[in-house]
Amino acid sequence: MSRYENGQKVLIAGGGIVGLCCAYHLTKLGYKVTVVDRDSGYDGASYGNAGAIAAAEVLPFAGPGLLLKVPRWLFDPVGPLSIRWTHLHHLLPWLYLFLRSGTRIRSEAGARALASLLVSAIDDHQHILQQAGLTDLLQSKGALYVYRSKRGQEAEESGWNLRNRLGVRFTKLDRAALQEYEPDLGPLANGGYYVESFAHYSDPRALVVGLLEMVERMGVRLIADTVKELDQVGTRVTRVRTNKGAIFETDNLIIAAGAWSSALSKRLGEPFPLESERGYNTTISNPGVDISNYVAFVEDHFVMSPLSVGLRIGGAVELAGLKPPPNYDRCRALVKLGQRYVPNLKIENGRQWMGHRPSTPDSLPVISRSVFVKNAFYAFGHGHLGLTLSATTGRILADLVSGGSHGLDLTPFRIDRFTEVN
Ligand SMILES: Cc1cc2nc3c(=O)[nH]c(=O)nc-3n(C[C@H](O)[C@H](O)[C@H](O)COP(=O)(O)OP(=O)(O)OC[C@H]3O[C@@H](n4cnc5c(N)ncnc54)[C@H](O)[C@@H]3O)c2cc1C
Known part of the structure; x- marks a missing residue:
């Protein structure tokens, strides 16, 4: 047979x-x-996710330099990474492996492994969409990665070089070029990249x-x-x-x-060391601005994705396990951050959501x-x-x-x- x-x-x-x-x-x-x-x-x-086929995201979350950033994040209760301290004793083995994965050698090996999967991600989606008659859901266009400071952008140059070596295609943009893509971006958006290795769903649901x-x-x-x-x-x-x-x-x-x-x-x-990285977002059906690309605000660790159901603003990592109720203050903090980059953004009547990213240490x-x-x-x-x-x-x-x-x-x-x- x-x-x-x-x-x-x-x-x-x-x-x-x-x-x-x-x-x-x-x-x-x-x-x-x-x-x-x-x-x-x-x-x-x-x-309820952000809808991105992020084929450019070859860099593991734990990478060189992370150890320096984590303590500062942890003391900000609505910052990009937070831990519920009651969950800490469950989390310790995962955290140990997470930090251990962040050496240069380990994270570069991880990047190569991720790249071996990501290289076919968009084609693999297109195949299934064609079979399902759902090709209209996919926007085959790139994404903007935005920095607010020159220093922040320079600090990540080695990561972009590694992406380049692993076949990710992108173009560097100055402030004016960013605004040509997205006229509603305010002066906080200082520079960034247009990343071609990307595609985007209009509605993940x-x-x-x-x-x-x-x-x-x-x-x-x-x-x-x-x-x-x-x-x-x-x-x-x-x-x-x-x-x-x-x-x-x-x-x-x-x-x-x-x-x-x-x-x-x-x-x-x-058994496997798996944690929920709880992530949050808010979907605003009438944002009052016209964001047409998926935009990642790199230094502040959140994204805006233009969906058919509204503008979705989300991100954050909360290590709190599977059971505790959501802390929607994180949603409010993220939309406020959004307003700093997109000053005319209206944040009323957003629909808030929390989801469990199934996350491995590496x-x-x-x-x-x-x-x-x-x-x-x-x-x-x-x-x-x-x-x-x-x-x-x-x-x-x-x-x-x-x-x-x-x-x-x-x-x-x-x-x-x-x-x-x-
Ligand atoms: C805020 C946020 C934004 C994100 N944005 C993106 C993005 O833009 N791009 C991207 O690639 N990823 C994104 N992700 C990550 C992505 O959503 C997840 O990695 C992905 O949905 C995981 O899919 P899954 O099928 O493994 O898990 P799930 O979608 O969680 O599905 C697992 C299913 O298993 C069921 N289940 C669990 N236990 C049992 C059991 N014992 N018996 C029967 N059923 C069970 C659950 O009920 C659930 O329905 C985002 C995540 C979050 C939280």
Whole structure:
């Protein structure tokens, strides 16, 4: 029997953008796919994000110089990075690995690994969009990266040089050139870059809903429930049990449950240091200005994305775990920052949102087969790049499951890369 008509069952735990892209590619290869997602209210990270296919973002979050910046950020309760101190004892192992990943050698290796995935990100999205009839959702244009100070821009020059070496295409802009792109930018925007290696969705929620509809049309079973138990016989998962008492027999299991994935990987004997980097945004339907590009305000760690549903202003990293309620002061702080760069911005009646970025210490996703369980696979931990890398991950995962060739070195993305600390 060819692998294209194999009829084997795959159960995917998690139906965010990553799980859905896996479902698409596996169904194309002839697998019978079931997606179990507990969240019928569509609150996963994939629904409210900034919509960027950020193919230029090859630099891991932890990099040289970060240690100097972190203490200053931590003492600002609405700054770009904050920790809820009650969460600190859970966070320490992750923080240790995060800081350890920030050496020059480690972060450059991480950048090369990320670049190996990001190089095909836009093409991989376009492929799926064409199949889904959703090409209208994608704006194939670049992004602006804005600095407010010459010093800030110069301090990041080595990062831009590394991006350049890794194939990211960009052009340096002075203040006047920035304003030609975005006339509503005020004088605080001092200089920056136009980054070509980028694309942008007009509505991430419409994308996820469109993909859900497409995979359902292709025959994927969508189950609203929570994966609870994973029954093994020897070195294989044979059954998946849910909170509502359903039992699914399966030939293969994929864990793609975003920031909740490590609870499931642990059940297979493979714990992984995963944290939620909680991110915030506000979507303003009548912002009173006309921002037409995705704009990243680099020194202040937030972005503006022009969506069909309004101007979305967001960013921030809050390390507080999965349970505590959102702190929407962060949303208010971000829109106020937005007004500093775009003085005519109207910030009334914004819709606030918080999402859980599933984040690994080294900013690399887990795209891996299980080490111990022959028919289990992992697709999680995409952090700030989950939308960007979803289509690529789905393609690679389908090859991993089917034994096809993806042509990549997946060593940096293995589930057991931090084993010594778990
Ligand atoms: C403010 C913000 C802005 C962002 N902007 C961008 C951007 O512009 N570009 C980009 O590339 N990325 C961006 N991201 C990151 C991106 O949104 C995430 O990396 C991505 O959505 C993760 O997708 P996922 O499918 O892995 O997880 P999710 O979308 O979180 O999906 C996981 C799903 O698994 C379900 N689940 C969990 N546990 C179980 C269980 N036991 N059983 C069944 N189901 C379960 C959850 O309910 C959820 O629906 C942003 C994130 C935030 C917070």
